Amino acid sequence: MRPFSLYIVIFFVSLLLNGCFLSSKPAKKWLIEPNGATAFGLSRDARFALTFSEENQLVLWDLKENKLLAHLGSLDKQKSTVSLIKISDNDRYAITASQTNFAVWDLAWSQSKGLWSIADGIIRDIDISNDGEQVLLGLSNRKAIYLDLVTGRRLEFLAHREKVNSVALSPNGRFALTGGNDYNAYLWNTKTGQIIRKFSHEQRIVKVALQRDGKFAFTSDGGNSGTIWDLKTGHEISHLHSFVRQLIFSAARFSDDGSRLATGTPSSKLIIWNSLSGDKLASFEVQPKKDTRPPRAVVYDAAFDGKSRVISASSSGIAEAWNLKGE
Structure with a gap:
């Protein structure tokens, strides 16, 4: 019995160290789309939220003031379903996309800057620069x-040999990080197309992210392998420590200084990691989408708000604020 009791103690201590005893309830909640959202993006400081639903189309929300800022309307004349939203690093612009069309918005004026179409592939991911003039697309045609x-x-x-699943563009638009089904992620120069770094996995790459100052990159695959890289040297900094057999990420964002990484999953999980060690700092479960079976929500985005909290945005149409341990 003694060894068994010891294992139980070790198990609970491990859970405690991994942040699993944090409050399971959010510190604050914003119900923006009661019937759910097909896309949901947050600004870097988590102040602004941009959502899409069939009922309300594109809606811009100020989370700090807790008020609706604007109804931006539909993506195009066909009122295509928006599946991707990304807000620029400086909070000024946004890009929204369906499978074949994308639009760029000036959020300060709540106006569209134009609509563009892609004819030779399906849009799988998007990003936009701080000036709102440069965009990056990952397509199904490699x-x-x-x-x-x-x-x-x-x-x-x-360079990719199969479909491109995830992309990230540096705030100044000069560098791109792309990952695909060919098990590879590439950091490349957008002016020349020259490859700067290559990061390889053993399975298809699902999610990539860049730290805003260009210090770190994050790549994760369809198994449970998530890696943080030093962009200056190309060497691995840490590997996310997870005992789950499969841990697929639907969202990933570094804190401003790069010390932490927030990730979201298609199964309601929001996880905060230590970038340097790969250790889990906290884990939360977002509110599931209304009337779904089994009850769950896709975490579309996450952002650190500068108030010792991380904000999640999910397919339930809800933004939630979570207090971080020890802060």
């Missing part, structure tokens, strides 16, 4: 496309 919307310059990155 291409990652960089576009300068002002000059019309188009660069097709063709």
